[in-house]
Amino acid sequence: MQTVSNDPVAAPRPAGGFSRRRLLKLLGAGGATVVVAGTGALSYRVYDTAALGPGRGDAYDPWQHWRETPGLLGAVGAAVLAPSPHNTQPWGFGIRADGVDVYVDAARDTGTVDPFHREQHVGIGCALENLVLACRARGLLPTVTLLPDGPAGPRIAEVAVRPGPPAPSPLYDAIGDRHTNRGPFEATAIEPETLNELADRTGADDVEVRWIADPAPRAAMSRLLIDAAAALCDDDQQSRDNFAWFRGTNDDIQRYRDGLTLGGQGFGPLMLAIAKLLPASSRADGDQFWLKQTTTVHTATAAAYGVLTSRTPDDRATQLTAGRLLERIHLAATGRGIALHHMNQVTERIDRERSTGAAPAFGPRFAELLPRGEQPLLTFRVGYPVRAAAPSPRRAAAQVVR
Structure with a gap:
């Protein structure tokens, strides 16, 4: 698959022009400065970025129609709405009369950002959970077998189905409302009982859920996340692999129907519209913006962090199981009005x-925050959101069925 790059080597910034990063600095200082370089150029940017109509078009249709299609194709339509690393959507599905086979799309990875494909398999686990929930809601009783062909086999999972009574659930109902929220959270604590109720560990005996909510360990986790973001930005290859999945124009969003977008960064409506009108940010600017958001928004407003841990974090079945558990947590949080942001x-x-x-x-710093012997699989922050999260683009079910 092709990827696009807005690297400054390929697309130098016009002399004297404003970057999105500079505008965001001005807005952050309390005042919005808008520079119009001519009606024609501005009109093109409005069209090119869909500044006046974000979240529209074919790339977002799967969020509107996921309930409509019956049977197994409809279940796949729910599966594709799951989160995945950098919204790579690394899954493929094979539909047969008595079930669905789940595959990994090896081309959809993030390179050095995920060198052992840990996050890739967690993302597929999230899609697998949506698939199971949607089968039940459609009167198809699922039986899941992980890695049916062995760890090196082509199929990641096999979901066999047989007829049964439709069994929708609150988690199923939340699928269309679940979005990653990268915006600020309110300064309201989440009760420990509420956090514990989010995690249904059914079938996940080899995965633990650890909540980091008390002030001191939460501050240590925040510092760790900030330092890790800075280290990733300073790693040239990780920075490039990270930025390759950014979709800076509406044309790219509608063409690829994947990746990270400005609309998914948690901006308010005014800031988002203005940011879209300005020239695309360079990779360096994007790195600095992410680092600033991590410092001043993401970690500064987290009510708590969740960490999924295991003693066998490199095991593929464990990673898939963790993904299923993560999706249940995210859906349960959505149903309670709690935002979740994967970090x-x-x-x-x-x-x-x-x-x-x-x-x-x-690794040693993270280990200090966890019970002895447990290793981290993934991390996320939770809190009550200041504003609702926007949907991210998705490929339709028909595009991911083999």
């Missing part, structure tokens, strides 16, 4: 250090 830069740096043979810097 995996620490485990990305841990895996990067392992893959290059570098001295471990982040």
Whole structure:
């Protein structure tokens, strides 16, 4: 698959022009400055970025019609709405009369950001959970077999079905409302009982859920996330692999129907509309913006962090199970009005250090926040959102069925 790059080497910024990063700095200082370089150029930017109509078009249709299609194709339509690393959507599905086979699309990865494909398989696990919930709601009783052909086999999972009574659930109902929220959260604590109720660990005996909510460990986790984001930005190859999945124009969003977008960054409506009118940010600007958001928004407003841990984090079945559990947590949070934001830069740096043979810097620090012997699989923050999250683009069910 092709990817697009807005690297400054390929697309130098016009002399004297405003970047999105500079505008965001001005807005953050309390005042919005709008520079209009001519009616024609501005009109093109409005069209090119869909500034006046974000979240529209074929790339967003799956969010509107996911309930409508019956049977197994409809269940796949729910599966594709699951979260995945950088919205890579690394899944494929094979539909047969008595079930669905789930595959990994090996081309849809994030390179050095996920060198052991840990996040890729967690994302497929999230889609698998949506698939199971949607089968039940459509009167198809699912039986899941993970890695039916072995760890190196082509199928990630097999979902066999037989007829039964339709069994919708609150988690199923939340599928269309679940979005990753990268915006600010309110300064309201989440009760420990509420956090514990979010995690249904049925069938996930090898995965634990650890909540980091008390002030001191939460501050340590925040510092760890900020340092990991900075290290990732300073790693040239990780930075490039990270930025390759950014879709800066509406044309790219509608063409690829995947990746990260400005609309998914948690901006308010005014800031989003203005940011879309300005020239595309460079990779360096994007890195600095992410680092600033991590410092001033993401970690600064997190009510708590959740960490899924295991003693066998490299096991594929464990990663798939963790993905299913993560999706149940996210759907349960959505149903309670709680926002969730996936933040995996620490485990990305841990895996990067392992893959290059570098001295471990982040693993030992993370271990201090966890019970002895448990290793982190993934991390996320939760809180009550200041504003609702926007949907991200998705490929339709028909595009991911083999």
